[in-house]
Amino acid sequence: MTAESTVVFADRVVKITSVQTTSSDEWRAAVSLRGELDVANAHELREELTRHLDEGRRVLRVDVRRVEFMDSTAIGELITASERCRSEHGSLILTGVHRRLLRLLTIAGLDQVLLVDTAANEAEQSAAV
8 A cells, every 4th residue: 555645836746655565465564664754644654554453464664764854753653553563462673774763763762662673774884894
């Protein structure tokens, strides 16, 4: 499923997808986020993650590689979904976490609340050396 936002420019109207499920099976799903996630569209994130949990998926991998900005409302939605996953013996895992977001999560202590897969980030840093 895809959630869309509509942006109206002077010369055109554009649909921007910020939350998209890229794959799923009976018990897991991969969700890709992009652009800005804030109070205006955090409900899209909540709806998509809730849909997967309601359908019995307990392992949610959320790719944030293409996220440019995320406010506390969107982060709150991730925490809520993560807590529900945990209560149902599953997990929500953030992937593709760039340095800025990881720093924010660490400073706020949220790296202790959300599971963050840093393996890809470490591999990229090793390749850059």
